[in-house]
Amino acid sequence: MTGTSQQAGVEVSSDSVAPERSILKRKLAAYVSLTKPRIIELLLVTTLPTMFLAAKGLFSPWLALGVLVGGSLSAASANVFNCYIDRDIDKVMRRTKNRPLVTGEVTPRESLILAWVLGIASTALLWAVANPLTAALSVGAILLYVVLYTLILKRRTDQNIVWGGVAGCMPVLIGWASVTNSLSWEPLILFLVIFLWTPAHYWPLSVKYVEDYEKADVPMLSVTMGEGAVALQSVIYAWATVIASLLLIPIAPMGWIYTIAAVGSGLWFIGEAHRLYYDVVKDNGEAKPMRVFHLSITYLTLVFLGVGLDPIFFFPLY
Structure with a gap:
């Protein structure tokens, strides 16, 4: 038995709505997967405590929220760019073969758009809630991860993770600068x-x-x-x-x-x-x-x- 709903005199089959919701849900899940949430969690573990140290105690909860959201968007942008660039090697590695760009759940164009949107949004938010220095450090972190690590070092040297890891160090600078506007x-x-x-x-x-x-x-x-x-x-x-x-x-x-x-x-x-x-x-x-x-x-x-x-x-x- 097929269920229907009536809106403005037009019958809409519930059977057609359910698949659309399922597709949207899978798409959103694929976008989230590209951002590598588990890596972002670790970055936030270093950002917030640094803000407490910079403030020598408590500080504005709104600043904390804004910086954590902005920092998450910044890291997400870098991770999506990384997935876009590494999609050729991801398909041959067991650990990464199910990433959305490999399975086709997200197209390369869609991932690029997502990466740019996240990057621009993070920069604007950190500038607004903190200061230009914080926003600039965030942009620097994205460039270090995408350009220095992913494009230059990763496929060329076994010291890739040493110097490429500089990007993962940036959240402490971002957290400190957001509170003090200095380093x-x-x-x-x-x-x-x-x-x-x-x-x-x-x-x-x-x-x-x-x-x-x-x-x-x-x-x-x-x-x-x-x-x-x-x-x-x-x-x-x-x-x-x-x-x-x-x-x-x-x-x-x-x-x-x-x-x-x-x-x-x-x-x-x-x-x-x-x-x-x-x-x-x-x-x-x-x-x-x-x-x-x-x-x-x-x-x-x-x-x-x-x-x-x-x-x-x-x-x-x-």
Whole structure:
């Protein structure tokens, strides 16, 4: 039995409306998928705490909302541009073969329009709710990810994620500038923390998908040097990350909350990196690079939780 509804004397079949809604829903889901929401979540984890540190406590909730929305749109724009440029290699990689540009749910033209709209909207919003410096830093982040990483480095060097990771460091500068309309040593130290953290975070993931990168001819470190090099570099970068995080204590200055978070989670991070290296060198079949990958996310979250809470509940070290 077919249902109908009557509007202005015209019968509309409910059977025809349902498929249209389904198509629209799938299209919207495909657009959202192109923006890589999980990556955006991690960027926001570093932005908001930095704003609390810049304000030395609480600040306007409207500024927070505007910057988080604007930052999300900016990151989404960069991610869509990335999907557009990498659609040729996405189709040969198991991890990315179901992305909307590969399956045809979104056309290349549609993705380009979406990327530009998101980029323009983010710039306008950040300019309006914060200041021109914040908007300019956001544009810089998009260019770094799209041009420096995706177009220049990704397919040319196994150091791609090191220097290409600069784009992922920009949210701390954006967050700080939105509150102070300036930059100083504190956000630069946080920038350095994320810069050094990125290789230790991403290279273990590349081990899991090494066959994908080989097939796509992308020279990740796991492809060019192997799992041993990834494990060693993870140890080096984990140590460098934790040391950089401790620089914030005398510069900000930070109190007991941040110090405990940075030292405690840092020792955990370093320990897991050493454990991975030991297991790889011993070749005992116990090496789990994805454990370091997931732990690195927890580590960064705990550090920035300390960054955000410390200025609100400040307990000085001395």
